[in-house]
Amino acid sequence: QLQLVESGGGLVQPGGSLRLSCTASGFTLDSYAIGWFRQAPGKEREGVSCINSSGSSTNYRDSVKGRFTISRDNAKNTVYLQMNSLKPEDTAVYYCAASDSAPESSSCHTPYDYWGQGTQVTVSS
Numbered sequence: 001q002l003q004l005v006e007s008g009g010g011l012v013q014p015g016g017s018l019r020l021s022c023t024a025s026g027f028t029l030d031s032y033a034i035g036w037f038r039q040a041p042g043k044e045r046e047g048v049s050c051i052n053s054s055g056s057s058t059n060y061r062d063s064v065k066g067r068f069t070i071s072r073d074n075a076k077n078t079v080y081l082q083m084n085s086l087k088p089e090d091t092a093v094y095y096c097a098a099s100d101s102a103p104e105s106s107s108c109h110t111p112y113d114y115w116g117q118g119t120q121v122t123v124s125s
Helices: none
Strands: 003-007 010-012 018-025 033-039 046-051 058-060 068-073 078-083 092-099 119-123
Touching: 003 092, 018 033, 018 092, 018 119, 033 068, 033 078, 046 068, 046 078, 058 068, 078 092
Parallel strands: 010 119
Antiparallel strands: 003 018, 018 078, 033 046, 033 092, 046 058, 068 078, 092 119
């Protein structure tokens, strides 16, 4: 059974940091592009950052560039999202997803077929 599990969410003050982890079970991530997506209440889900299967290419939405860093450790079957200088508008449920449609691509717009259950990130004072 293919499963993705996110962890690392929580409550943090503005300006703080969190590191999200996405770990796979039932399959190895090294053949998949991985994306981090988020959905805030009342808003549509949006792509935050995506990385190709080898880790050689990454993409970020403009609002997180310079603050968030995506990385992967295929030996640990895990992808990370380091989030620094967090803002209240970063508050959302964060999901990781895997795509084998175009594993060499770091686009967040290719089909992502496997999704985790999400982890809540709340940025508030």
